[in-house]
Amino acid sequence: MATDYVLAHGLIGLSLRPLAAELGTSDRMLLYHFGTKDELVADVLRCSNDRAAASIAALAPSRDLRSAVENLWAAVQSDPVDRCTRIYVEASALGLFGQEPYAAVVRAANAVWTAALVAHLVRSGVADDLAPRAAELVDAAFMGFQLDLPLDVDPAARARSVADLADTVAALA
Structure with missing residues (x-):
């Protein structure tokens, strides 16, 4: 439930009182169960990342590496x-500046997320070593694309960028 609240409202500026009210409890009870606000957020991040990785794991195999990039996007x-x-x-x-528990949780999330991407690529016929x-290339490019999304980048330009990425990654094979 806390994860759903954070996914709907965001992490930055998260206040325990509205979260607790949404969950039908008190901010003190949240702290009792999680210890600190940072530990609650760390649990939310782990749960959120696990959901994202599960969505990737549920994807049907793609027909080739190029289509895998497009399907992942x-x-x-x-x-x-x-x-x-x-x-x-x-x-x-927050983790970029070494703030804990964010840095540690993000490192762990990266490992889970990357494993999900690798597994999808392998299921799609990509060689284990590739x-x-x-x-790694797909994840880095996707992160850049996602950071640009709020900047109203032309959808046609974004589609071209994804297609270019798919061609580039496919050329690795």
Whole structure:
């Protein structure tokens, strides 16, 4: 329930009182169960990331590496992965400056997320030795694309960028 609230309202500026009210409890009870607000947020981030990774795991295999990139982008843009990614970006910004528990949770989330991408690529016929390299490139590009989304980048330009990425990654094979 806390994860759903954060996915709907965001992480930055999160206040325990409205969260507790939404959950039908008190902010003191949240602290009793989680210890600190940071630990509650860390649990929310882990749950959110697990949901995103499960969505990728549920994807049908793609026909080839190029289509896998396109299918992964479509999945990343759909709910719930899109909302989970936005929370990840917020936590990453906090973790970038070494703020804990964000830095540690983001590192762990990266490992889970990357494993989901690699697994999808392998299920799609990508060689085991190439899949991690392709996943790293895809993940980095997707993160950049997602950071630009609120900037009203032309959808046609974004589609071209995704197609270019798919061609580039496919050329690795």
